[in-house]
Amino acid sequence: MLNFDFLSDKYSDDIKAFQFNDTPDEISVGDFLKEKALNLHRCQSAITRLYFDEDQNLVGFFTLHNDQIRISPRQLEEFEKIYGWKLPIEDHHSYPGIKLHYLGVDKRYRGLGYGKHLLRDVNDIASEIGELSGCNFVSVEALTTSIDFYHKRGFVWLAQNEQFANMIFKLGEIEIDESMRKMIIDPMTLGKMIESLVSRRKELGWDHSYLAQAAGVQEEIIESLEFSSQVPDVETIKLLAEALEIPYNRLF
Structure with a gap:
């Protein structure tokens, strides 16, 4: 008390x-x-x-x-x-x-x-x-x-x-x-978060398939994240950050 x-x-x-x-x-x-x-x-x-x-x-x-x-x-x-x-x-x-x-x-x-x-x-x-x-x-x-x-x-x-x-x-x-x-994050911040994920994937030399397997998501999600305007939800971003060994709070 x-x-x-x-x-x-x-x-x-x-x-x-x-x-x-x-x-x-x-x-x-x-x-x-x-x-x-x-x-x-x-x-x-x-x-x-x-x-x-x-x-x-x-x-x-x-x-x-x-x-x-x-x-x-x-x-x-x-x-x-x-x-x-x-x-x-x-x-x-x-x-x-x-x-x-x-x-x-x-x-x-x-x-x-x-x-x-x-x-x-x-x-x-x-x-x-x-x-x-x-x-x-x-x-x-x-x-x-x-x-x-x-x-x-x-x-x-x-x-x-x-x-x-x-x-x-x-x-x-x-x-x-x-x-x-469900957290709704503004597009500009989401864009920066995605840039950090993509940069880390390339730094590790992982292809889309390897990241998808490591994160437990479909490969199409990784492709969509990098090449389309479709924005993934926050939970998916958390999974990707964990697989890439990036603390989630450092994406902001």
Whole structure:
């Protein structure tokens, strides 16, 4: 059972002891928690909650602030078709939201379900705000290593920039059906992912037949991926990446 408190000076020692993996992604999250979060919290620009276990160990945190979600008309049509979302058509196609600025779990306490617990609290908070002032989405700039984590919990792809995948969760989506499990990635990002796969295949000197056998897919899929405009689904790309020994999150 976790309990929370808001960030304050009294937890400075706990924050200093919070452990992240030594990777560029996690270092940036750690720098935020240890160097920037308190000042933003004091200014009410971004509010941070700290979560503790029954022994009062700091196991995780998240930070929220208000956001405005821009969705193109094409994406609106796609989301309505795939997920059944009903949204008002605004002049600038912008919708109110809450941004999950950062979410982190101490590396010593991972694999215990704490990340899921924190994310449920994020959605509960946003839903409460929505009942009082209007809020359609929770948004997050997901690190490539955490895309699957958010996708499995109902977040859908909005766009990709150099560092992050912009993902959104529509409030009011209580049940996640199988269609929600299918990630829809923008064509530009998919194109880059396919280029990486093709480059790796050629580097290894594999022909289409060999890759198809290694990945457990039909050879026609490999040919279509390289020579036609037909775009494979994300699950197929994952199979190919695994066969080519490319970590999936490095394709983005």
